[in-house]
Amino acid sequence: MAQSAPTGRRLQHIGEAILVIFGAYLAANITKAATDPLVISLVGSVVSTNIVGITQTAIQLLTIIGVVALYLRVVDTDRLVRLMLPTPRSVGVIVGGTLVLLGGQYVINQLLQWANFSPGANQAVTAGVGDPLYYLLMVPVSLLLVGPAEELLFRGAVQGRLRESWGRWPAIILATVLFGLIHIPAVSGGFGAQLSYALLAGVLGLVLGYLYDYTQNIVVPSVIHGSYNGTLFALLYLGEIGLL
Template identity: 45%
Template structure:
């Protein structure tokens, strides 16, 4: 569940981190950022390691956390609350993985976040609408072609207990959206932006975002691939929102509200509204 002015002049063969950090797609002074192959390889390697580290942390935190809660009698396995707790712990693990990277790496100013202003609010609202329209348009186009993306496993528990969808509305806004955007836009796209121009960084980060959704799809290989393509496009839009606003809160809220809307629609359908 499924973000550009480009940097100012950079010397040939070098990548300016200031140019990457301050640039926004589509600005009037946008110029091409020259990419140093060594810097590009280094930043790509960093991005991959951060994602792997975040996933290892997520697995560890989810396993230990749910076992502890069950052992304390606070959770019952095979229930909706158990699944919700696993989701919260998984994305908490993402945050711990990112925090570990930031503590070890010397990357000042990597994550750009500030208080929201009116322009940010407009970008969030417009972003949610475009995300929803894009998803449903892509799904409709695939349906016309006789294809399907399969279904995200996060939707399955609500089939038996529709209240699960209501819990996930809140979890999406407060946990899932911020955690995924912290990792994929804040860190991955932020690292790539220090070696690449805006659009390559957005596209690479969006592709990584799409790839990590493969395991969450219930369906065959083709369905998983198509789901990944849709998630990649949605990730690129979130990347544009980040690049355009220079504020991680924008894609975080847009992502969370988009997911929350999907869960709300599922709840309405499940209870016959």
């Protein structure tokens, strides 16, 4: 079906993909701005600035999930996001996929350093320097919100929609490119550092995209993504408290 899809339909789906990403992040930022006074008044006086930031991040991620749910309702199809309880095979894919991402991140970082490139640091990482509790709390946030929100958006809505007209691999690659580009604004450093980070995120996104297509279950890349991020934050936490 994808091979015979007309050009107009392919362009429409690319337009939809860009709009749903833009809409999700715009809505997340608007919601954050609207709820900032309430969040600060409720918890800002009793917790650290970073805990307030985590609360705001959680609100943004929940908003992204809400936008994706609305998009799926508008397009009125149950083919984009397939969700089910993991099978024993899927559990194995989750474990293996998480290890592949962690190993891939290490190898890519080493190659970039060898080529005299250093990926910039994500602001979600630099925010916790000197605050081990922040890193510890980001572990469950990664598992419960970051993984599900980003995978529902990029692998579910975007990749799923593009697959209908572009086919399997073009959809995976296009969704991955968008996934890498959207991370650039959150990266500190110059253009080279941002580009290196986007490349790293893109390569890891290819793995997530392939595994979603392979398992046809959005739970799989969501848990892998959350476990990958959560593991990195756990290692940062151990480093902050002097155990690494």
